[in-house]
Amino acid sequence: DAKTTQPPSMDCAEGRAANLPCNHSTISGNEYVYWYRQIHSQGPQYIIHGLKNNETNEMASLIITEDRKSSTLILPHATLRDTAVYYCIVRVAGDGYNKLIFGAGTRLAVHP
């Protein structure tokens, strides 16, 4: 079973920031938070991951609370092409065994 909880759906206006929350209250000390998205039944796309520090890349920012029990994925300027299902996943990284356990995710709809 997935170790994360996400809202089933969210809306966002084009050009505004999309803030997608994720709860992972049982996360272990060696588990990372990963975010993937799936655009209209395409293969999932890696977005970002982090352990405890906030992370930023060209796609998004990841804010992890100090107690690591929750995090927020931020798309700073959402576009219509960001409409997708976003999955928050926790797992141990770098140990050579990295099965991904997907939950239901958040269906983000970006509207004009």
Place this chain on the structure above:
Amino acid sequence: NAGVMQNPRHLVRRRGQEARLRCSPMKGHSHVYWYRQLPEEGLKFMVYLQKENIIDESGMPKERFSAEFPKEGPSILRIQQVVRGDSAAYFCASSTGDEQFFGPGTRLTVL
């Protein structure tokens, strides 16, 4: 730098036939994972392979399903005697040990 490739992209089979799905990982990747996505559901892990070895098949149905990743060539997911419940999108991913990169999927329809 080609991504993960899967073929065919669409596959139609009649009940009782065999389905063979192929996955070519990204260059230099030796880890391959197969996931299945039933209609309107999330992705479910099926099997994890390294070259010539099955590492974890805990998500594979006990019967009719098998997977291989030979020393040469693509990884193959094989479904024997398909049933309508096998209709789904099958995605493979490859990895060097951290991020996983997914292919476009094979959509299997069983008539």
